[in-house]
Amino acid sequence: MMYMGEYSHSIDAKGRTTVPAKLREALGEGFVVTKGLDRCLWMLDAERWEKIEQMVQELPMTLKEARVFARFMIGGACEGEMDKQGRLLLPANLREYAGLTKDVIFVGTGGRVEIWDKDSFYSQEAEDDITAVTMALEGKGYRF
Numbered sequence: 001m002m003y004m005g006e007y008s009h010s011i012d013a014k015g016r017t018t019v020p021a022k023l024r025e026a027l028g029e030g031f032v033v034t035k036g037l038d039r040c041l042w043m044l045d046a047e048r049w050e051k052i053e054q055m056v057q058e059l060p061m062t063l064k065e066a067r068v069f070a071r072f073m074i075g076g077a078c079e080g081e082m083d084k085q086g087r088l089l090l091p092a093n094l095r096e097y098a099g100l101t102k103d104v105i106f107v108g109t110g111g112r113v114e115i116w117d118k119d120s121f122y123s124q125e126a127e128d129d130i131t132a133v134t135m136a137l138e139g140k141g142y143r144f
Helices: 021-027 046-058 064-073 092-098 118-127 130-139
Strands: 003-010 016-018 031-035 041-045 078-080 087-089 103-110 113-117
Touching: 003 016, 003 021, 021 041, 031 046, 031 064, 031 092, 041 046, 041 092, 046 064, 092 113, 103 118, 113 118
Parallel strands: none
Antiparallel strands: 003 103, 016 087, 031 041, 031 078, 041 113, 103 113
16 A cells, blocks of 8 residues: 655544544554654554564564564554544554644655654754755665
8 A cells, every 4th residue: 555645634632633534545444553763653554564563573582672673663553443533542652752742744655654743744854855865765775
């Protein structure tokens, strides 16, 4: 599944946010919300989540990095459940991790959806030098 686009929404006093209709349809019934990199949340459909779980299962738990990653990715996860209005309840621990208080941005990034605090997303985006990022990726063998 390919997710794309940016969508602005807000979080209500109960910690709920409306998932954009296009993303709701693409995510389907079974999806997971977890901590993502860069202090955002990741929403992953069931198929992609199963791949991450399998990868974590295959990591040698004798490596500290494997244990830390498992705690971060799996320990921080919850099943995504939307109500009839398409609202998703984000647990307090995930809201706190990503600094989500009021205004959020849903960003489709190909294989996942990211949920960002609006101010954090735009300040991070302004700081990223996309030319430098692209050149660094090309230096690692990726071509655009």
